[in-house]
Amino acid sequence: MVDLKHVPGDMDTESFRRYGHELVEWIADYLSHSERYPVLSRVQPGEVRDALPKRAPEHGEDFDLILADFERVILPGITHWNHPGFLGYFAITGSSPGVLAEFLTAALNAQGMLWRTSPAVTELEEVALAWLRQLLGLPASFEGVIYDTASTSSLHALATARHAAVPDVRQRGLAGRPDVPPLRVYCSDHAHSSIDKAVMALGLGHAGLRKISADEAYRMRADALQQAIAEDRAAGLRPIAVVATVGTTSTTSVDPVPAIADICAAEQLWLHVDAAYAGVAAMLPDRRDTLAGCDRADSLVVNPHKWLFTPFDLSAFYCRRMDTLREAFSLTPEYLKTSEAGAVRNLMDTGVQLGRRFRALKLWMILRYFGAEGIRERLATHMQLAGTFAHWVDESRDFERLAPVPFSVVCFRFHPRDRPLSEQDLEALNSRLLDAVNRTGEVFLSHTKLDGRFSLRLAIGHIRTTERHVARAWELLQQHAERIGGQA
Amino acid sequence: MVDLKHVPGDMDTESFRRYGHELVEWIADYLSHSERYPVLSRVQPGEVRDALPKRAPEHGEDFDLILADFERVILPGITHWNHPGFLGYFAITGSSPGVLAEFLTAALNAQGMLWRTSPAVTELEEVALAWLRQLLGLPASFEGVIYDTASTSSLHALATARHAAVPDVRQRGLAGRPDVPPLRVYCSDHAHSSIDKAVMALGLGHAGLRKISADEAYRMRADALQQAIAEDRAAGLRPIAVVATVGTTSTTSVDPVPAIADICAAEQLWLHVDAAYAGVAAMLPDRRDTLAGCDRADSLVVNPHKWLFTPFDLSAFYCRRMDTLREAFSLTPEYLKTSEAGAVRNLMDTGVQLGRRFRALKLWMILRYFGAEGIRERLATHMQLAGTFAHWVDESRDFERLAPVPFSVVCFRFHPRDRPLSEQDLEALNSRLLDAVNRTGEVFLSHTKLDGRFSLRLAIGHIRTTERHVARAWELLQQHAERIGGQA
Numbered sequence: 002m003v004d005l006k007h008v009p010g011d012m013d014t015e016s017f018r019r020y021g022h023e024l025v026e027w028i029a030d031y032l033s034h035s036e037r038y039p040v041l042s043r044v045q046p047g048e049v050r051d052a053l054p055k056r057a058p059e060h061g062e063d064f065d066l067i068l069a070d071f072e073r074v075i076l077p078g079i080t081h082w083n084h085p086g087f088l089g090y091f092a093i094t095g096s097s098p099g100v101l102a103e104f105l106t107a108a109l110n111a112q113g114m115l116w117r118t119s120p121a122v123t124e125l126e127e128v129a130l131a132w133l134r135q136l137l138g139l140p141a142s143f144e145g146v147i148y149d150t151a152s153t154s155s156l157h158a159l160a161t162a163r164h165a166a167v168p169d170v171r172q173r174g175l176a177g178r179p180d181v182p183p184l185r186v187y188c189s190d191h192a193h194s195s196i197d198k199a200v201m202a203l204g205l206g207h208a209g210l211r212k213i214s215a216d217e218a219y220r221m222r223a224d225a226l227q228q229a230i231a232e233d234r235a236a237g238l239r240p241i242a243v244v245a246t247v248g249t250t251s252t253t254s255v256d257p258v259p260a261i262a263d264i265c266a267a268e269q270l271w272l273h274v275d276a277a278y279a280g281v282a283a284m285l286p287d288r289r290d291t292l293a294g295c296d297r298a299d300s301l302v303v304n305p306h307k308w309l310f311t312p313f314d315l316s317a318f319y320c321r322r323m324d325t326l327r328e329a330f331s332l333t334p335e336y337l338k339t340s341e342a343g344a345v346r347n348l349m350d351t352g353v354q355l356g357r358r359f360r361a362l363k364l365w366m367i368l369r370y371f372g373a374e375g376i377r378e379r380l381a382t383h384m385q386l387a388g389t390f391a392h393w394v395d396e397s398r399d400f401e402r403l404a405p406v407p408f409s410v411v412c413f414r415f416h417p418r419d420r421p422l423s424e425q426d427l428e429a430l431n432s433r434l435l436d437a438v439n440r441t442g443e444v445f446l447s448h449t450k451l452d453g454r455f456s457l458r459l460a461i462g463h464i465r466t467t468e469r470h471v472a473r474a475w476e477l478l479q480q481h482a483e484r485i486g487g488q489a
Numbered sequence: 490m491v492d493l494k495h496v497p498g499d500m501d502t503e504s505f506r507r508y509g510h511e512l513v514e515w516i517a518d519y520l521s522h523s524e525r526y527p528v529l530s531r532v533q534p535g536e537v538r539d540a541l542p543k544r545a546p547e548h549g550e551d552f553d554l555i556l557a558d559f560e561r562v563i564l565p566g567i568t569h570w571n572h573p574g575f576l577g578y579f580a581i582t583g584s585s586p587g588v589l590a591e592f593l594t595a596a597l598n599a600q601g602m603l604w605r606t607s608p609a610v611t612e613l614e615e616v617a618l619a620w621l622r623q624l625l626g627l628p629a630s631f632e633g634v635i636y637d638t639a640s641t642s643s644l645h646a647l648a649t650a651r652h653a654a655v656p657d658v659r660q661r662g663l664a665g666r667p668d669v670p671p672l673r674v675y676c677s678d679h680a681h682s683s684i685d686k687a688v689m690a691l692g693l694g695h696a697g698l699r700k701i702s703a704d705e706a707y708r709m710r711a712d713a714l715q716q717a718i719a720e721d722r723a724a725g726l727r728p729i730a731v732v733a734t735v736g737t738t739s740t741t742s743v744d745p746v747p748a749i750a751d752i753c754a755a756e757q758l759w760l761h762v763d764a765a766y767a768g769v770a771a772m773l774p775d776r777r778d779t780l781a782g783c784d785r786a787d788s789l790v791v792n793p794h795k796w797l798f799t800p801f802d803l804s805a806f807y808c809r810r811m812d813t814l815r816e817a818f819s820l821t822p823e824y825l826k827t828s829e830a831g832a833v834r835n836l837m838d839t840g841v842q843l844g845r846r847f848r849a850l851k852l853w854m855i856l857r858y859f860g861a862e863g864i865r866e867r868l869a870t871h872m873q874l875a876g877t878f879a880h881w882v883d884e885s886r887d888f889e890r891l892a893p894v895p896f897s898v899v900c901f902r903f904h905p906r907d908r909p910l911s912e913q914d915l916e917a918l919n920s921r922l923l924d925a926v927n928r929t930g931e932v933f934l935s936h937t938k939l940d941g942r943f944s945l946r947l948a949i950g951h952i953r954t955t956e957r958h959v960a961r962a963w964e965l966l967q968q969h970a971e972r973i974g975g976q977a
Binding site: 008009010011012014016017018020021022024025026028029031032033041042044046047048049050053055056057058059060061062064066067071074075076077078079080081082083090093094095096097098099100101103104105106107108109110111112116117118119120121122124125127128131132133135136149150151152153156160163170171172173174175176177178179181182183184193194195197198199200201202203204205206207208209238250251306310312313314329330332333334335336337340341344345353354355356358362366368369370371372373374375378379382436447448449450458464465466467468 | 517532546552563566569596608610697818820850
């Protein structure tokens with residue numbers, strides 16, 4: 002039996018103060034000097050795991066000791082996404098106001114499943130998403146909800162499309178039903194893998210996703226889409242949705258949403274737009290066209306945790322038919338019934354996950370701290386830096402650009418002009434170059450393949466990235482290319 | 490054009506320091522004096538929303554101002570889950586070491602989709618989940634992965650069960666297939682609503698979930714399960730999985746997992762155990778039986794963000810057939826290929842979501858800071874407090890207990906003995922009592938229905954809850970019952 006007069010409780014307040022202040026100093030130093038760390042972690046597989054005990058300690062340990070181990074064991078195993086030299090995948094940022102907001106979110110530990118379980122969680126989400134929607138130039142007919150990732154957003158989009166096409170799918174499912182033919186979803190062959198995972202999860206099958214070919218600039222071909230739909234209908238399949246991408250993962254190409262929206266309207270298909278990375282560019286007056294046609298989409302996802310300086314995770318999902326989404330998912334067991342129901346929105350009704358973190362706080366604080374103007378300025382800077390880098394590539398004798406640069410990502414490769422090299426040789430060469438540059442620890446780039454050609458990818462999206470970092474990446478690429486090219 | 494020599498960047502370091510230290514003081518004060526706030530928010534629907542501007546500011550604002558609005562507008566709209574008087578739903582805790590860990594997680598902003606995108610994210614997850622697994626007494630044959638919520642964990646469990654039963658479901662889906670009959674999943678009628686949502690999302694249909702009746706202590710009846718499976722097979726349906734619950738949401742009852750495991754073995758069905766709340770009780774030597782039979786489950790979920798002092802969100806999913814889960818979901822587009830593949834685990838292979846926060850850090854810090862002994866002591870305290878409260882109810886003339894108390898949740902109601910009252914009268918009476926007690930702001934309780942009887946629920950799970958809070962809840966219940974009872 003425990004002595005109830007001496008309940009052990011939490012860490013004492015003075016200790017929390019002491020460690021909290023210590024962490025503020027540590028994080029301030031980290032954010033301003035992250036360049037002292039190699040961007041890409043240098044640990045070997047198993048190194049972090051093997052440096053830690055096999056069992057949890059029986060007795061509690063001092064927090065000092067835990068922080069010391071964090072620095073000694075964990076930190077070397079971190080690839081520094083919050084480093085201005087991180088130029089891989091989609092570069093993201095945990096900006097200072099966002100980090101401070103996350104600290105508050107953790108302290109409140111509020112859970113937004115129901116309006117009453119924290120009205121501010123539900124209502125600040127509504128406010129922050131309305132602000133973001135206006136900045137993006139989307140109409141008020143879009144209702145928003147925050148999910149963790151774009152994978153979850155797109156899963157819900159396609160689940161709702163499925164519900165719109167087969168209204169009793171919620172009750173009867175898809176199996177053993179002669180009345181439901183195979184369903185079809187369309188996306189370009191440059192769409193994100195989360196679309197593949199969504200159709201697999203939803204029981205549509207990977208074969209239920211038809212990839213439409215892209216044009217020379219990696220944009221979905223609307224004519225090919227139209228033809229595919231006609232073929233599938235003729236074959237007895239039932240088309241239900243099209244996913245258009247604004248900012249594909251490899252090259253940030255933009256599918257022709259207006260033409261796709263025409264097709265979706267004529268064919269009565271759900272149009273989901275994956276603008277997870279590039280959607281925010283529409284905040285710039287001269288880039289409004291980024292989301293052209295998207296006002297006609299049924300749903301759209303934009304990820305503030307990608308190019309809007311918001312600590313991971315926060316995916317903003319907008320839907321013009323949120324009631325259909327709620328029809329597909331809402332369900333209120335007795336223990337979650339509240340007297341306000343009807344008068345308020347309960348976030349649990351908009352999806353699979355019951356529990357919801359207070360994610361809106363960071364988005365709201367970031368939008369206020371930087372302001373619309375400040376955000377536009379930073380996005381414009383990133384696009385300009387990418388343009389500068391693309392220019393260097395274009396001017397270079399031994400590098401070539403492999404795709405247009407609509408936003409802040411450049412696809413390119415080393416291609417020494419004085420030697421005949423097969424695609425295979427070029428892949429080996431560029432793969433070695435990528436490894437060599439990443440091994441320096443000063444910058445980190447990633448890669449993709451475009452029409453079978455191995456391509457390096459430089460992505461700008463970190464709030465502290467400056468011309469110096471991009472110039473250094475270019476310098477390192479040239480240096481190592483010369484060395485590797487000479488050896489090849 | 491932006492002047493690239495003057496990139497706007499992030500908040501300056503000195504400001505971050507200043508606001509960071511301010512927040513540490515604020516949070517220290519909040520955690521130690523959260524009782525100054527009413528547990529349940531008192532705002533009216535729309536109040537938070539209407540107190541905020543309709544548009545994002547054009548120009549950036551001082552962080553001081555944002556924090557002032559946080560206190561003025563947001564805080565009154567928070568229901569204080571991190572308050573020791575929070576005794577509703579499942580009471581949870583954002584403990585101090587967990588809050589500090591979240592601060593670090595946000596600053597690193599690491600993303601664990603691939604091993605190389607932060608080896609420590611993947612490997613610390615492995616270590617922390619192995620520690621937790623051992624503490625729970627589960628065998629090493631369970632591999633773990635961290636998801637956001639139990640809803641997501643159970644969705645993946647049932648997706649894997651579906652894949653095990655219909656191996657080409659990934660490719661071909663469920664629709665338009667004469668070879669796949671309707672699939673069936675079983676759970677008790679006290680299982681969590683996330684199971685309903687999972688079958689709906691997966692295309693099995695709500696009708697594909699058969700609810701098995703419970704015994705007088707709200708535990709699934711194994712004989713009824715056996716009979717239901719036989720009936721369904723005879724009707725041409727295909728049973729694929731059973732979800733057993735260890736700690737149901739209403740009463741924390743425990744389904745007879747050993748008997749259910751026997752049935753699943755004989756019938757070759759996937760056994761998923763939802764131990765999201767109560768699983769951790771198995772850490773206590775005298776409560777090892779909590780997870781009896783669970784070593785035979787195919788998958789199991791335990792939520793450290795429920796009763797393990799971990800800030801929301803962190804759901805620990807264990808699976809004995811994680812390779813089947815990976816078969817159901819893994820997919821590697823070119824831009825995510827890495828040279829280490831094969832030698833390492835890439836977390837993106839274990840599910841729908843590509844991106845993953847560094848959630849393991851908080852779990853690891855919490856397990857170390859409190860230690861196994863410290864955690865057991867706190868869990869035992871909570872169960873003892875619940876036992877004390879249950880005893881008060883049992884001794885009282887005008888209250889009655891409505892369910893056994895296996896862990897830290899008590900179901901009870903006000904039932905004045907001197908008057909004949911219908912179930913409807915009792916519901917109205919208890920509903921008013923609940924509102925009255927919650928309106929005091931000192932404590933917050935929730936409710937459920939048990940066999941049609943409206944039941945109050947007192948749940949203990951916050952690390953700072955002491956006998957004083959539970960005694961105060963009892964005092965308030967008696968006071969308000971007397972007042973309301975007198976009026977009735």
